[in-house]
Amino acid sequence: MSPPDRDAVTAATAFLRQVREGLDAGVELPEAVVRSTAALPNGARTALRRLDGRYTEDEWGFDEDFAHAVEPLFDFLFDLWWRVETIGVQNVPGHGRALLAANHAGILPWDATMMSIAMLREHPLPRYPRFLVLDWAFQLPWVSSAIRKLGGVVASPYNALRLLDDDQLVAVFPEGIKGTGKPWSERYRLQRFGRGGFVELALRTGAPIVPVAIVGSEEIYPTVGSSATVARLLRTPYFPLTPTFPWLGPLGVIPLPSKWRIEFCAPIPTAHHGPEAADDRRLVLELSELVRETIQERLLHNLVERGGAFV
Amino acid sequence: MPGRRILITGVGSYIGSALARRLESDPGVEYVVGLDMRSPAATLERTSFIEADLRDPVTATLIPQESVDTVVHNQIVRRPGPGMSTRTMHDINVIGTLQLLAACERAPTISTIVIRGSAGIYGSEPQAPQFFREELARLYPLRTRFQRDVGEIENLFETYARRHSDVTCTMLRYQPAIGPVLDTQVTRYLAPPLAPTYLGFDPRLQVVHEEDGLGALLAAVRNPVRGAVNVASPGTIGLTRMIRLAGRVPLPLAGPLFGRATSALTRVGMPDLSADFMRLLRYGRAVDTTRLTNEVGFTPQYTTSTAVEEFARRGAPSAPSISAKARS
Numbered sequence: 343m344s345p346p347d348r349d350a351v352t353a354a355t356a357f358l359r360q361v362r363e364g365l366d367a368g369v370e371l372p373e374a375v376v377r378s379t380a381a382l383p384n385g386a387r388t389a390l391r392r393l394d395g396r397y398t399e400d401e402w403g404f405d406e407d408f409a410h411a412v413e414p415l416f417d418f419l420f421d422l423w424w425r426v427e428t429i430g431v432q433n434v435p436g437h438g439r440a441l442l443a444a445n446h447a448g449i450l451p452w453d454a455t456m457m458s459i460a461m462l463r464e465h466p467l468p469r470y471p472r473f474l475v476l477d478w479a480f481q482l483p484w485v486s487s488a489i490r491k492l493g494g495v496v497a498s499p500y501n502a503l504r505l506l507d508d509d510q511l512v513a514v515f516p517e518g519i520k521g522t523g524k525p526w527s528e529r530y531r532l533q534r535f536g537r538g539g540f541v542e543l544a545l546r547t548g549a550p551i552v553p554v555a556i557v558g559s560e561e562i563y564p565t566v567g568s569s570a571t572v573a574r575l576l577r578t579p580y581f582p583l584t585p586t587f588p589w590l591g592p593l594g595v596i597p598l599p600s601k602w603r604i605e606f607c608a609p610i611p612t613a614h615h616g617p618e619a620a621d622d623r624r625l626v627l628e629l630s631e632l633v634r635e636t637i638q639e640r641l642l643h644n645l646v647e648r649g650g651a652f653v
Numbered sequence: 654m655p656g657r658r659i660l661i662t663g664v665g666s667y668i669g670s671a672l673a674r675r676l677e678s679d680p681g682v683e684y685v686v687g688l689d690m691r692s693p694a695a696t697l698e699r700t701s702f703i704e705a706d707l708r709d710p711v712t713a714t715l716i717p718q719e720s721v722d723t724v725v726h727n728q729i730v731r732r733p734g735p736g737m738s739t740r741t742m743h744d745i746n747v748i749g750t751l752q753l754l755a756a757c758e759r760a761p762t763i764s765t766i767v768i769r770g771s772a773g774i775y776g777s778e779p780q781a782p783q784f785f786r787e788e789l790a791r792l793y794p795l796r797t798r799f800q801r802d803v804g805e806i807e808n809l810f811e812t813y814a815r816r817h818s819d820v821t822c823t824m825l826r827y828q829p830a831i832g833p834v835l836d837t838q839v840t841r842y843l844a845p846p847l848a849p850t851y852l853g854f855d856p857r858l859q860v861v862h863e864e865d866g867l868g869a870l871l872a873a874v875r876n877p878v879r880g881a882v883n884v885a886s887p888g889t890i891g892l893t894r895m896i897r898l899a900g901r902v903p904l905p906l907a908g909p910l911f912g913r914a915t916s917a918l919t920r921v922g923m924p925d926l927s928a929d930f931m932r933l934l935r936y937g938r939a940v941d942t943t944r945l946t947n948e949v950g951f952t953p954q955y956t957t958s959t960a961v962e963e964f965a966r967r968g969a970p971s972a973p974s975i976s977a978k979a980r981s
């Protein structure tokens with residue numbers, strides 16, 4: 343047995359011995375367990391603290407402990423699986439409200455989590471972005487609670503406004519549902535940006551818009567087709583078919599290891615237009631188109647820079 | 654200036670009695686009269702008590718005689734009590750409110766009506782905004798019987814408010830209450846050692862501490878505003894965290910089995926969960942309380958988190974063991 347293993351066994355034995363002594367002394371089991379925790383290593387103590395409910399969540403349900411606990415997985419994805427390179431992360435304001443607008447494909451917000459990791463690791467003033475997720479994901483077990491604990495909220499203008507008014511960094515995917523169901527042949531071709539709702543939000547709150555081009559995220563689930571029949575049966579917005587999903591069951595959800603580049607572009611200020619400008623259709627569409635063109639241009643540029651998708 | 658004359662329906666409940674007692678000690682209040690089928694939970698000194706059923710049309714003739722200027726409607730049943738059918742609950746809620754408002758039509762002295770309603774009107778939806786503001790009440794269809802009751806009560810009240818522009822009509826939308834004294838769905842849910850949850854779901858919940866609930870009602874009587882006002886202790890709490898803070902253990906059940914499993918568990922002493930409460934356990938709900946703070950001028954003492962912590966510290970009754978109940 344290697345030394346760390348032996349340590350674990352010693353700790354476990356000490357813990358169990360204390361629990362038994364507590365029980366012998368006439369203490370109830372839960373009480374005895376709590377009294378014996380001092381014998382445990384740090385990680386186990388954190389786990390027990392969570393079992394008592396002694397952890398914090400903010401009013402949006404963001405759970406820093408949880409985000410911290412899954413960081414190793416995301417670090418692995420960031421460094422080894424997707425080998426993410428980030429460019430221009432200093433373009434994101436270090437404090438105050440701001441809106442990140444990025445391209446998007448697929449239901450699971452991997453791109454949002456990689457953006458968060460980039461912000462945490464490479465930004466001089468690290469901060470967790472809150473991201474807006476397609477509302478459909480909140481019907482799913484596990485996915486819904488994991489997303490909220492990581493700082494995701496339902497894509498609703500009410501949520502975005504409240505977050506921006508609260509001076510948060512908010513990530514949106516303006517392609518919306520059209521981006522979610524994008525087929526493989528359409529990858530990196532930005533879909534229409536709806537009616538420019540995200541620009542309205544930025545104007546109303548005076549938040550600068552930071553266009554973000556994410557290369558790599560649109561290759562992790564190569565959608566080769568979709569089944570309208572299954573989608574109707576499951577009451578989902580669409581049902582993607584990829585070379586692995588749904589044929590391999592849960593394994594089909596494992597994303598492909600494409601190579602990623604995330605570029606944060608120069609922020610587009612909106613505060614000087616004033617909040618009333620949110621009703622100016624022409625300005626909203628112009629800004630929306632400007633953001634779209636910026637992302638599209640940087641996508642193509644970074645695609646060339648990156649080279650092969652999987653090497 | 655003569656003091657205020659206030660009528661409280663549902664004065665037999667904890668909140669109703671507590672409100673009457675607080676108003677009694679207010680020198681600005683001249684007269685308090687309570688109306689209920691059961692007598693008040695607390696001893697009241699200068700509150701008159703009318704033992705009457707609000708659904709009974711005769712009651713409607715009693716109210717104008719009291720010549721009150723303020724009516725606090727506190728008789729809305731949030732969950733059917735033991736031996737109460739959902740039909741009775743519907744009658745008390747909707748027909749009771751209808752009769753009360755009909756009586757108010759014939760009482761020209763009335764200048765303020767405050768209804769202690771429910772945030773249940775917003776429902777619990779996966780795609781809902783994380784914080785409901787007052788104007789978002791009818792974003793989704795009303796799915797449960799209680800929601801439809803609340804919807805009907807709000808409709809009746811809105812119609813009344815339109816007809817009587819001189820009367821200030823306040824609809825308070827309460828989140829589920831928690832506290833050491835109250836017996837609510839949440840406190841019942843947290844009483845047994847195991848708390849059933851939906852497998853894979855950990856929604857954000859929001860409660861109102863009983864003292865804040867009472868404080869908000871009192872503040873709305875003193876400073877009524879027109880329209881709906883959300884009442885909750887600010888912030889939210891994850892369901893799992895709430896269960897663990899209360900010292901209980903979550904019992905995850907798969908979604909399709911949840912209804913059947915929980916109704917089977919009632920036989921071993923687990924609480925009966927209403928359709929609304931089940932949806933709440935799956936998708937949660939939180940409301941925005943800006944209007945309560947800025948317009949009614951009431952700042953809750955507790956946040957949802959501290960309300961649950963306080964409940965866990967002194968309120969949570971020691972859990973009766975399941976096996977003991979099953980044996981008896």
